[in-house]
Amino acid sequence: MVTFEEISPADFFYRNRDIAGFTNPVRAIFSAVRELVENSLDATDISDVPSEIYVRISQDDETELGVNIYKLRIKDNGCGIPARHIPSAFGQVLFGSKYKLKQARGTFGLGGTMAILYGQITTHKPVNVVSSTGGSKVYKYTLVIDIQRNRPLILDRKIQINKEQWRGTIIEFNLEGDYSRAMPKILEYLKQTALVTPYANITFVDPRGRLYKFNRVTTKTPPPPKETLPHPYGVDVETIQRLQRITDCRTMPDFMQKHFHRIGETISLNFLEFAGFVKTADPQKLKREDVSQLVESIKKSSRTHRGFPKNISVDGLQHDIKTTKCRNLIDFMKTHFKEVEKSVILRLLHRAGFIQTKDPRKLRSDEIVRLVRMMKRFDGFLPPDASCLSPLGEDLLKVGILKELKPEFIVVSQRKPSTYSGHPFIVETAIAYGGDIPAKDDILVYRFANRIPLLYDEASDVSVKVIRSVNWRRYKVSPSMPIAILVHICSTKVPYKTVGKEFIADRPEVKKEVLNGLRDVARQLQHFLTKKEYVARERKRLDVFSKYLPKIARFSTNLAGEEKEPDIKALLRSVRKFED
Amino acid sequence: MKTEVSVSKKKKEVLANLRNLGARLYSQMGEGVFPWIKMPSRSIQNIFYSSEVRQYVLGDKTVRRSSRNIRHIRPFTQLVWAAYFAHELAKNRKTSTLRDVYYSAQAFDVAFKEQPESNNIITDLETAVGFAREDFNVFPEERSAIFGDLTIAYTVRGYEGKQYNLMSHPDGVMIGPALTSAEFVKTSADMVIAIEKGGLFTRFIEEEVHKKFNALLVLLGGQAPRATRHFIHRLNKELELPVHVFTDGDPWGMHIAMVIISGSANAAHLRDLTTPDARWSGVWATDIVDYKLPSDELTPVDIKRLYELQKDPRYTGDLWQREVKKFLKIRKKAEQEAFSRYGLTYIVDKYLPTKLKEAG
Numbered sequence: 042m043v044t045f046e047e048i049s050p051a052d053f054f055y056r057n058r059d060i061a062g063f064t065n066p067v068r069a070i071f072s073a074v075r076e077l078v079e080n081s082l083d084a085t086d087i088s089d090v091p092s093e094i095y096v097r098i099s100q101d102d103e104t105e106l107g108v109n110i111y112k113l114r115i116k117d118n119g120c121g122i123p124a125r126h127i128p129s130a131f132g133q134v135l136f137g138s139k140y141k142l143k144q145a146r147g148t149f150g151l152g153g154t155m156a157i158l159y160g161q162i163t164t165h166k167p168v169n170v171v172s173s174t175g176g177s178k179v180y181k182y183t184l185v186i187d188i189q190r191n192r193p194l195i196l197d198r199k200i201q202i203n204k205e206q207w208r209g210t211i212i213e214f215n216l217e218g219d220y221s222r223a224m225p226k227i228l229e230y231l232k233q234t235a236l237v238t239p240y241a242n243i244t245f246v247d248p249r250g251r252l253y254k255f256n257r258v259t260t261k262t263p264p265p266p267k268e269t270l271p272h273p274y275g276v277d278v279e280t281i282q283r284l285q286r287i288t289d290c291r292t293m294p295d296f297m298q299k300h301f302h303r304i305g306e307t308i309s310l311n312f313l314e315f316a317g318f319v320k321t322a323d324p325q326k327l328k329r330e331d332v333s334q335l336v337e338s339i340k341k342s343s344r345t346h347r348g349f350p351k352n353i354s355v356d357g358l359q360h361d362i363k364t365t366k367c368r369n370l371i372d373f374m375k376t377h378f379k380e381v382e383k384s385v386i387l388r389l390l391h392r393a394g395f396i397q398t399k400d401p402r403k404l405r406s407d408e409i410v411r412l413v414r415m416m417k418r419f420d421g422f423l424p425p426d427a428s429c430l431s432p433l434g435e436d437l438l439k440v441g442i443l444k445e446l447k448p449e450f451i452v453v454s455q456r457k458p459s460t461y462s463g464h465p466f467i468v469e470t471a472i473a474y475g476g477d478i479p480a481k482d483d484i485l486v487y488r489f490a491n492r493i494p495l496l497y498d499e500a501s502d503v504s505v506k507v508i509r510s511v512n513w514r515r516y517k518v519s520p521s522m523p524i525a526i527l528v529h530i531c532s533t534k535v536p537y538k539t540v541g542k543e544f545i546a547d548r549p550e551v552k553k554e555v556l557n558g559l560r561d562v563a564r565q566l567q568h569f570l571t572k573k574e575y576v577a578r579e580r581k582r583l584d585v586f587s588k589y590l591p592k593i594a595r596f597s598t599n600l601a602g603e604e605k606e607p608d609i610k611a612l613l614r615s616v617r618k619f620e621d
Numbered sequence: 622m623k624t625e626v627s628v629s630k631k632k633k634e635v636l637a638n639l640r641n642l643g644a645r646l647y648s649q650m651g652e653g654v655f656p657w658i659k660m661p662s663r664s665i666q667n668i669f670y671s672s673e674v675r676q677y678v679l680g681d682k683t684v685r686r687s688s689r690n691i692r693h694i695r696p697f698t699q700l701v702w703a704a705y706f707a708h709e710l711a712k713n714r715k716t717s718t719l720r721d722v723y724y725s726a727q728a729f730d731v732a733f734k735e736q737p738e739s740n741n742i743i744t745d746l747e748t749a750v751g752f753a754r755e756d757f758n759v760f761p762e763e764r765s766a767i768f769g770d771l772t773i774a775y776t777v778r779g780y781e782g783k784q785y786n787l788m789s790h791p792d793g794v795m796i797g798p799a800l801t802s803a804e805f806v807k808t809s810a811d812m813v814i815a816i817e818k819g820g821l822f823t824r825f826i827e828e829e830v831h832k833k834f835n836a837l838l839v840l841l842g843g844q845a846p847r848a849t850r851h852f853i854h855r856l857n858k859e860l861e862l863p864v865h866v867f868t869d870g871d872p873w874g875m876h877i878a879m880v881i882i883s884g885s886a887n888a889a890h891l892r893d894l895t896t897p898d899a900r901w902s903g904v905w906a907t908d909i910v911d912y913k914l915p916s917d918e919l920t921p922v923d924i925k926r927l928y929e930l931q932k933d934p935r936y937t938g939d940l941w942q943r944e945v946k947k948f949l950k951i952r953k954k955a956e957q958e959a960f961s962r963y964g965l966t967y968i969v970d971k972y973l974p975t976k977l978k979e980a981g
Contacts, residue, residue: 047864149851230886295868334816399787582691585694585695586691586694587689588730589694589695589697589698589731590688590694592689592698592702592729592730593646593650593656593697593698593701594700594730594966596643596648596649596698596701596702596704596705597643597644597647597650597656598643598703599643599644599705599708600639600640600643600644600647600701600704600705600708601640602640602644603641603642603644603646603647607647607650608650609650611653612650612653612655616689
């Protein structure tokens with residue numbers, strides 16, 4: 042007999058923890074560190090102080106039956122969590138503060154809780170959370186997750202006086218892992234995080250008591266992202282239905298302007314007219330006072346728009362209306378004032394109150410579907426602006442790379458904002474050369490998305506595919522040169538291919554921007570390499586002259602029976618063609 | 622006895638030329654110019670046969686080697702070093718070999734990549750200074766020998782003025798640096814007989830050819846080293862002795878004689894290595910027929926060489942053309958030792974007198 046049952050989100054992820062990156066003990070301990078560090082960095086980005094992150098992995102108990110149990114503790118100086126949200130934030134899957142349209146490292150409200158859930162199911166121990174928003178109190182919770190019901194169970198709760206006005210969050214829990222094998226990835230992750238967060242102090246103490254410190258080199262932080270409205274290109278039926286429920290707008294133009302990104306009066310009217318959501322009265326049915334109001338509006342507009350006559354009379358217009366064959370006011374206005382743009386006519390009619398639209402709350406489902414489809418087809422929307430994004434910026438990227446990779450040469454580039462499916466994104470690229478960068482057969486690639494280092498599945502990533510498609514020889518890059526390439530994609534919605542956030546899908550728009558970004562920096566690298574080659578060649582030349590000319594001087598002096606050698610400094614200066 | 626250029630006078634000239642080279646470069650640098658030199662080009666296009674001096678000579682083309690040129694500066698430095706090194710050798714009356722030059726350069730950090738490179742620089746120096754390397758005491762490894770009544774006086778250190786008669790040793794005396802730089806004192810000889818191979822040289826001494834013909838015997842040892850060619854030149858010029866060259870009867874032997882007479886293209890930049898009046902006295906192709914000598918077939922390589930020689934400007938003389946044609950006709954060659962079929966002394970008692978008489 043077939044039985045049907047419902048499972049909670051926590052239960053779902055418990056059963057499918059592989060998709061969130063908790064595949065095995067090695068991967069699990071890496072993912073736990075990563076998820077919690079990212080939460081901490083998100084929390085500190087919101088506050089004004091530069092990030093201060095402390096991570097400790099300790100191993101109190103010896104191995105039990107071949108299983109390594111670790112205690113993971115992460116402390117930050119972030120914004121803290123309001124007391125009432127603490128249990129849910131850590132004891133409930135898919136509960137979070139990041140379901141907003143602005144860039145953040147985390148997006149699902151899943152990672153942190155998944156780590157805790159994983160700890161709970163492998164060690165059967167609760168999680169301790171200490172947090173304060175900087176107020177008078179510090180809250181301490183001891184929680185477990187009720188997996189079947191996706192609810193936190195509070196085992197203990199303490200409130201302390203916050204004497205030092207501490208702000209931040211501390212999370213401590215136990216989990217099964219394999220640190221010795223995860224160590225290289227964890228260290229690489231922290232190093233790359235430090236690279237892309239040069240304003241953060243990150244301290245890490247590993248189970249053997251080794252201390253790793255990644256110190257900040259700047260206190261400058263990138264401007265925080267602003268929350269944004271959905272762009273019409275990225276909207277679906279569900280979004281409209283949700284908006285219907287919460288909106289207080291009574292007309293479609295208001296609705297469009299209030300709930301969508303970069304839509305003003307003109308664009309909303311143009312779109313609604315295009316989508317067939319605009320109605321106007323039959324001109325024949327206008328009353329005389331309507332006509333005189335229209336005449337007033339036209340007269341007013343004639344000051345700014347030449348197409349409208351200044352000396353228009355109510356009688357004249359009334360006469361014209363009587364004789365027209367147009368059945369709606371927009372068509373009438375269009376045929377009557379041929380030189381005026383349609384959007385101007387729409388605005389005039391809208392302001393004069395001649396445009397009627399539906400109450401958005403009363404749209405039927407077929408109308409919603411049509412609205413969404415027309416949104417995708419309309420080409421008059423402005424592209425999303427990037428204020429909701431928080432790219433690192435060329436300066437910070439530069440100092441981050443200089444700090445962690447110590448290259449001889451660095452060039453960075455930030456592309457202009459672009460969009461895919463209504464989601465804005467910005468690509469930042471960098472190429473570093475020489476210095477501490479190792480010379481390998483393959484170019485070293487550092488991938489970041491929303492300031493998260495991506496360490497797994499490199500080969501499937503869009504950036505790597507683009508890098509492989511570039512003919513590097515054109516840029517004077519030859520195999521086994523010490524080169525590192527960095528690609529940072531930030532977006533309100535990074536097109537990850539998996540929940541594990543390991544690699545980015547190759548959307549054509551993203552691909553194009555990555556390619557253009559790489560070309561920007563590759564060209565500058567080419568200039569650098571060309572110059573370097575020139576200097577090296579000239580230096581070699583000079584070395585040859587510097588080696589032999591003094592010998593010629595010495596032998597000649599000796600041969601000629603002279604005492605004093607001729608001065609060859611000027612000669613050597615004359616062959617020097619480069620500056621250091 | 623006529624001494625054209627006394628050895629010590631020439632030494633002084635060599636030293637002066639080397640010093641002048643240094644002084645020229647020194648003053649160029651003093652004027653803030655990258656040092657450079659100009660010398661005759663030794664490219665094939667600039668090597669001509671002069672029937673006047675009866676040897677190869679260099680034409681008017683010159684090359685300019687400048688230390689301003691990145692590709693020239695290393696060989697240029699090596700050339701200046703070689704001049705310095707040669708000057709030191711000559712000044713201190715020490716001798717050296719080409720191999721020695723190659724290794725010595727390393728001590729001055731102007732190392733040559735390989736022996737031919739160093740040889741080439743020495744040839745450059747010969748061209749630039751106008752003297753053979755033997756004159757600045759760089760000798761080849763090869764040795765040849767001389768036997769006969771010639772008294773010489775050494776000029777080498779430790780033996781200055783000491784006299785020696787070249788008949789003192791029955792194996793002959795090696796023509797090395799000491800002998801090459803010696804002054805001639807006196808001789809009773811009337812002629813020089815140069816012999817290609819050591820076996821016959823020894824036989825001639827045993828058979829007392831030097832007494833019977835009143836001759837100085839020179840062992841060439843194959844293609845004669847330049848020191849030996851110069852020595853024969855001196856015997857001819859300074860002592861006015863006629864020179865007869867005996868070689869194998871094949872194109873190679875014939876050419877050994879020719880190089881002694883007219884020199885080689887490689888030494889076109891040098892003088893005093895040739896003896897234009899020397900005579901090739903056999904073995905001729907005609908001799909192979911006339912004396913019915915035991916002979917071998919000419920190889921394709923031999924024949925090819927003969928065709929080359931036929932066109933060679935040095936081979937325009939009647940004798941040479943005739944013999945080349947004869948070789949090509951009979952397609953035979955014979956070694957000097959072939960006369961042994963008529964007994965060990967036949968070559969000395971019968972053949973040699975006839976040939977020397979023919980030569981007049």
